[in-house]
Each structure stands twice: as structure tokens, then as C-alpha cells.
Amino acid sequence: MLFLKKVFLHSLLVLTTYFMKKVPFAPPRIDKEVIDEVSAALASGWITTGPRTKALEKEVEKLAQVPRVLCINSCTGGLELVMRWLGIQKGDEVIVPAYTYCATANVALHCEATPNYGRYEI
DSSP, rough: HHHHHHHHHHHHHHHHHHHHHHOOOOOOOOHHHHHHHHHHHHHHTTSSSSSSHHHHHHHHHHHHHSSSSOOSSSSHHHHHHHHHTTOOOOOOEEESSSSSSSHHHHHHTTTEEEEEEEOOOO
């Protein structure tokens, strides 16, 4: 399991570093269709979980051909979920990019691990 953790975390670091170099900032697309969908969600009273979230999870299950999908509210939540699933805990060291948002390292701290700000070239 330790080897799997190291491989996963190394892969995550490599992908994060790669995409930070390659993906430029792009403004969000906010057209009438998006505004109408947001307005409908607000009017429904379900702004976190609920029928729209469940519908999205079902749609992603079909698209990804997986048995179960769980929508969460942020990358921070996803990182913590994965670290806890991998068993990251006190005494573990998590390598995070030196150029990142603070939440990347904070998640390691929430799991009582030690963040290591590395600078690595691919």
C-alpha cells in the first residue's frame, strides 16, 4: 500500500506540475443558458445537494462507465477525500508544488501529515 501511495502522489505531482505549465487561464463561459440554469437552481431551493446534484452524478457515472460517482464542492475536498482514502496520516510526508494555492498544503495538515514544498523539474 505504501508503494501505491507513493506512485499515486508522484503521479498527482507530475500532472499538477505539467498542467500548471500548459493550461492558460481562461475566463468562464457565462451565457444565457448558464444564467438560466443557475437561476433555476436558486429558485429550487437546492443550492448544495439535491436532485440536480444526483442527476449530475448519474450522468457522470454513465459517461465514465463507473458504478458510483460522488460530487463534492471543491478540489480541496477532493484532495482530502483521496488522502484519507489512501490512509495519509500523522508521520507521512506529502510533496506539494512550491507554486500552489495554500489549500494544497492545508489538506496534508488536516490529515496530520507534513507538507513538503518541492520544486521538481519534469
